[in-house]
Ligand SMILES: CCCCCCCCCCCCCCCCC/C=C/C(=O)SCCNC(=O)CCNC(=O)[C@H](O)C(C)(C)COP(=O)(O)OP(=O)(O)OC[C@H]1O[C@@H](n2cnc3c(N)ncnc32)[C@H](O)[C@@H]1OP(=O)(O)O
């Protein structure tokens with residue numbers, strides 16, 4: 308069978324309604340239609356062409372991004388796109404740009420931390436892009452430790468101004484995207500000092516460049532921090548360095564929703580918790596979880612289509628085997644396909660949680676803020692780590708051709724992998740989750756009932772009485788055959804028991820230390836494992852919740868069920884040590900879980916291509932010869948090779964200089 312015939316043949320085997328699945332994936336019919344329209348708009352406009360990025364030098368790359376970002380803005384205005392449409396347009400343009408930080412961090416920081424008055428002043432300018440902003444928090448010396456930032460904002464009551472200053476080299480702002488060459492303004496995070504007293508880190512709106520000629524304002528030094536990992540990739544972004552030499556700003560440019568500074572330099576705390584200063588990060592972490600499913604599904608789409616097209620080794624009748632039919636390939640690929648769907652649904656749920664906490668905050672209800680912080684931090688960490696690893700696994704699943712830029716995977720990896728670091732290093736974020744869990748466990752004895760994502764800890768209070776070794780969990784009696792693993796309550800109970808037992812065991816170990824902080828530091832590696840178990844439980848439980856909804860479309864729910872159990876059973880297999888050592892399941896039950904997993908792979912196999920088609924990605928967005936919708940891989944790969952600049956001439960530059968003299972010299976030597 309020719310390459311172009313394989314994928315249509317695969318599609319003919321589909322056992323579910325792909326169009327209905329497209330709507331489930333998008334979230335609603337409306338979201339699907341918007342997304343589909345924006346994807347086509349971008350794909351059909353030559354201005355958004357992106358297939359030459361890996362061949363461009365830094366300056367060209369950056370200028371190209373300026374052109375695309377400003378053109379996209381022009382189209383947004385011309386077509387009067389809604390915020391939702393504009394967001395999808397930016398997504399399909401698929402090129403990191405200063406606008407991401409302007410819309411994604413600068414605007415949300417003002418909205419979340421500015422007073423009404425400040426919002427009225429700055430937001431209209433930002434919405435029209437009459438000013439362009441970035442988020443300047445991280446410094447050369449500190450990123451994770453926000454309280455350790457060194458930039459100072461000292462109040463001068465005589466002039467009613469703050470003096471922003473970089474006292475040391477390590478206080479230079481370092482990393483903010485959009486800062487290096489574009490932003491006119493920044494929300495700068497600095498230590499507030501009034502009347503000689505320190506009041507912690509706060510955000511300040513600072514103008515950096517002239518709105519007339521774009522030159523840095525007096526006292527300000529700015530530049531780009533240099534090339535980053537991978538050709539093309541994140542090098543479209545001007546991540547910058549910034550120092551202040553006693554730069555003065557008016558008092559009303561401190562974002563004052565959390566704390567007000569009066570003209571006398573007195574600090575007045577509002578009823579809003581201090582942690583709201585970190586609110587922009589919570590917002591962005593939530594968007595990063597939704598983005599993880601996009602990046603992962605893109606890599607999986609490429610690897611799945613290519614695995615169907617690619618044949619290796621013969622069978623008896625002479626037709627070689629499609630590599631997707633190898634069980635080892637399925638065992639590596641299908642859990643990633645399942646994760647893409649799992650992250651999609653947990654991303655939807657997290658968006659709901661974020662909206663809920665935002666509404667509560669507006670009504671002065673701060674009770675769910677710690678949980679929102681733990682969920683956004685933990686899920687950001689879990690999903691980005693898994694996605695970065697998965698993109699690399701997809702590259703390997705595509706064999707040698709996966710290493711070619713034409714596969715789209717090297718660039719995707721290079722653009723994606725910093726997500727494990729930005730918006731909080733993934734380990735640092737898991738430690739936040741662990742703190743939250745340990746606090747929750749420590750309060751169980753006092754009768755405080757945990758709610759939301761930690762409610763399950765309340766159901767296992769008996770574990771607090773050192774009864775970890777006692778097998779109290781019902782699963783032990785409920786699983787006697789492989790199919791028993793397909794019961795939602797059983798699966799949930801297994802993940803809850805594993806996480807609860809890990810949390811309780813860690814809490815008990817912490818209790819052995821005289822100083823809890825010493826204990827936390829000593830046991831931090833174990834604590835991170837408990838945090839991962841808790842986050843995996845959230846993902847599994849939200850996928851199971853999704854299955855409880857009414858899901859229209861022939862066979863759609865069945866496919867989602869298969870994927871949900873693949874996601875959960877694969878995790879169970881990978882973390883078997885946790886499940887066995889906490890006594891949640893027996894070795895025999897673990898073996899049954901594996902049998903069930905293999906059976907699910909066989910059920911997914913005929914639907915694999917349709918399950919990635921349901922992502923509805925255009926070839927433009929995928930940017931991969933291996934992942935083409937038509938499966939016409941080899942002719943296009945061959946064609947692509949000839950586009951490389953090295954193939955512009957038959958003889959390479961340098962032939963006369965290096966190759967010819969070398970060959971002549973060898974000829975001369977051999978004659979001797
Ligand atoms: C019209 C066009 C439309 C176009 C649309 C375009 C849309 C664009 C989409 C957006 C895309 C965005 C692109 C993103 C690109 C990435 C850019 C990257 C940016 C960055 O990286 S910004 C910098 C991020 N930095 C960090 O994340 C630093 C990490 N560190 C921290 O967050 C914290 O310092 C900490 C969590 C490690 C805490 O440290 P510490 O222990 O010192 O804590 P504190 O003493 O400060 O506080 C302790 C208590 O506070 C709680 N806490 C901590 N953080 C939070 C929080 N965020 N929220 C709520 N509560 C928080 C702790 O739990 C402690 O609580 P306790 O009860 O006292 O235990």
Ligand SMILES: Cc1cc2nc3c(=O)[nH]c(=O)nc-3n(C[C@H](O)[C@H](O)[C@H](O)COP(=O)(O)OP(=O)(O)OC[C@H]3O[C@@H](n4cnc5c(N)ncnc54)[C@H](O)[C@@H]3O)c2cc1C
Pocket residue numbers: 408442443444445448449450451452481482483484541546725728729730731732733734735738
């Ligand atoms: C592409 C990119 C874009 C960025 N954009 C922005 C931006 O727009 N604005 C902005 O302000 N910042 C930005 N950043 C900075 C980013 O937020 C920080 O790099 C990030 O928060 C990590 O902090 P760090 O660099 O200080 O890492 P570090 O904290 O120095 O981490 C180094 C190592 O130490 C470990 N570690 C640190 N603390 C602990 C601890 N307490 N316990 C155990 N291990 C620990 C970490 O796990 C890691 O392995 C960006 C970064 C990147 C890569």
